[in-house]
Amino acid sequence: MKPLPELVCPAGSLPALKTAIDHGADAVYMGLKNETNARNFAGLNFDEKSAAAGIRYAHDKGRKVLMAINTFAQGVDISRWQRAVDQAADLGVDAVILADIGLMDYACRRHPRLRLHMSVQGSATNYEAVNLARERFGVVRAVLPRVLTVDQVRHVIEHTDVEIEVFGFGSLCVMVEGRCLLSSYATGESPNTHGVCSPAKFVRWEQEGAATASRLNGILIDRYGAGEAAGYPTLCKGRFDVEGDTYYALEEPTSLNVLEVLPSLLEIGVAAIKVEGRQRSPAYVAQVTQTLRAALDEAARNPQRFSVKPAWQAALAKLAEGQQQTLGAYSRPWK
Amino acid sequence: MSALNLKLTLGPSLFFWPRETVYAFYEEAATWPLDTIYLGEAVCSRRQQLRTSDWIDLAHKLADAGHDVVLSCQALTESESDLKRLRRVVGNGRVRVETNDLGAVHLASSAGVPFVAGCHSNIYNVDTLALMASMGAVGWVPPVEMDRDTLAAILAECRARALPLETELFAWGRLPLALSARCFTARHYNLKKDDCQFKCLEHADGARLSTREGKGFLTVNGIQTMSDGCHALLPHLTDIAAIGVSAVRVSPQATGTAEVVAAFRRAIAGSAVDMDSLPRPDGACLVDGYWRGEAGINPIGEHHHACA
Numbered sequence: 001m002k003p004l005p006e007l008v009c010p011a012g013s014l015p016a017l018k019t020a021i022d023h024g025a026d027a028v029y030m031g032l033k034n035e036t037n038a039r040n041f042a043g044l045n046f047d048e049k050s051a052a053a054g055i056r057y058a059h060d061k062g063r064k065v066l067m068a069i070n071t072f073a074q075g076v077d078i079s080r081w082q083r084a085v086d087q088a089a090d091l092g093v094d095a096v097i098l099a100d101i102g103l104m105d106y107a108c109r110r111h112p113r114l115r116l117h118m119s120v121q122g123s124a125t126n127y128e129a130v131n132l133a134r135e136r137f138g139v140v141r142a143v144l145p146r147v148l149t150v151d152q153v154r155h156v157i158e159h160t161d162v163e164i165e166v167f168g169f170g171s172l173c174v175m176v177e178g179r180c181l182l183s184s185y186a187t188g189e190s191p192n193t194h195g196v197c198s199p200a201k202f203v204r205w206e207q208e209g210a211a212t213a214s215r216l217n218g219i220l221i222d223r224y225g226a227g228e229a230a231g232y233p234t235l236c237k238g239r240f241d242v243e244g245d246t247y248y249a250l251e252e253p254t255s256l257n258v259l260e261v262l263p264s265l266l267e268i269g270v271a272a273i274k275v276e277g278r279q280r281s282p283a284y285v286a287q288v289t290q291t292l293r294a295a296l297d298e299a300a301r302n303p304q305r306f307s308v309k310p311a312w313q314a315a316l317a318k319l320a321e322g323q324q325q326t327l328g329a330y331s332r333p334w335k
Numbered sequence: 336m337s338a339l340n341l342k343l344t345l346g347p348s349l350f351f352w353p354r355e356t357v358y359a360f361y362e363e364a365a366t367w368p369l370d371t372i373y374l375g376e377a378v379c380s381r382r383q384q385l386r387t388s389d390w391i392d393l394a395h396k397l398a399d400a401g402h403d404v405v406l407s408c409q410a411l412t413e414s415e416s417d418l419k420r421l422r423r424v425v426g427n428g429r430v431r432v433e434t435n436d437l438g439a440v441h442l443a444s445s446a447g448v449p450f451v452a453g454c455h456s457n458i459y460n461v462d463t464l465a466l467m468a469s470m471g472a473v474g475w476v477p478p479v480e481m482d483r484d485t486l487a488a489i490l491a492e493c494r495a496r497a498l499p500l501e502t503e504l505f506a507w508g509r510l511p512l513a514l515s516a517r518c519f520t521a522r523h524y525n526l527k528k529d530d531c532q533f534k535c536l537e538h539a540d541g542a543r544l545s546t547r548e549g550k551g552f553l554t555v556n557g558i559q560t561m562s563d564g565c566h567a568l569l570p571h572l573t574d575i576a577a578i579g580v581s582a583v584r585v586s587p588q589a590t591g592t593a594e595v596v597a598a599f600r601r602a603i604a605g606s607a608v609d610m611d612s613l614p615r616p617d618g619a620c621l622v623d624g625y626w627r628g629e630a631g632i633n634p635i636g637e638h639h640h641a642c643a
Contacts, residue, residue: 075485128442178457185512188624220546221546242544251517
């Protein structure tokens, strides 16, 4: 039988890191308090001291810490990104998660023993892209964008020696990660350049009679009636008009949940399953981590007769964005 | 005004047009004052009005007629059949290619085929650009969100390092902003992507996505999301040439591409151009916020009318 995939959980803070470890994460991923990581939100992330404490906590329990340095180094002075890689190596992280191939090149030359993971922001959607990263920079793991069906993931795995990590739960990017500039088109700041999407500082809520409007840099993302639950104006998840129809033209507010296809993911040999959500609370991280831990352990014990327990789905459903869940691209009809 | 040291290129059409429209377009384009013509299906594998072999034949025919031609690769490559088409484009044996993902870079680099790293290549710094050059890139198109000052600094550093790369700027057209596994045009018609009935054929400039207060925001173009605004760098050409950009790209639109190309040519030659009369895709407003380091949607400056 294939080894069980690692469960990789989000750590937006030291409490979230400890919570994830305590609830069964095999590895956590975190980032520094600056624009070198793609969850560059106020109040989140680690300085050198908290990072060291987190790494010690994880290592004492035999778990791993991965550091995400997964925005694209900007312009001529890219020392902040290079310094982040140096810091990660000095701190003794188990791997760095990189998106920028220039930075991968730097990391593999400067720190030949540092394990390199290709971030989902690196947009490797096929094995030719993954294998370029292996040949050139010695990348040992790639996180696939949320665009492939299970069969397409299998095809990638069959054609590379690089470990493949896929997303298991969390907010769903409908666009290929690393290849979406919608946020900077609306606000001037994007995941690639600033490590943010639909940043909070551009969000305004306005009362318009009985309705509430959510705006991003002045652009109307959605409008909610009195009884409607209003969601954060992530710009791809608003309601817009196309040829006279007003609807969620790009994507509903929804979360990805792969429980249903977990046996297939195990069978095709994914190396790790990742939970999105460094911006989430420790309580959220605890719930998702323990639910996926239980599901993975059950699948390992009983791969033939694995079925999704209603209690797991109920636990995750409460945490899902807009209380909605989808298999996303893993299931063909979603496309 | 004196003439500018800038080449003028035609990007690949990002829209889905009927076969005869495509052939008529390139027959005309062959008569326009262009330095380079890019062509090929860069967006969606289901768009097969021209098959890969047709695109390659057309590229070779244009090259035979003396044009400088580049075959553009599909930007989102997922399946083995996508990779097969990619291998045929890269291995066309005659013209260079525009890579739009690392898979294409891998193939071109392994085969020793010179390539232009397209705007989806996520090159945001000189180290990454130099790395691309070491893998065989002869040119690059900066990400469309890159601002003027960042690009100027990168190009100054390129000169300092003597990196011999051509820099081509996306200078006119609806901006390619995002790619997805999902087809938003099929979604609009409540169709599955696998049974999309090729609805993109009905939207020669894509379909406008407006806010609930009726303001144009984005454009739905199959699996691609574009700006509604037409990115227009025509007023900035003097500065663009001064910072060391080698070429400016016009992205094709359903009608009026010839006038846009002619206007750019006149501006490069040093003549004044009336921006306001230029045809825009679906009558969109003109934007240049990205170039000025702002939100991409921000309209062009006060000396021109952003909206028709």
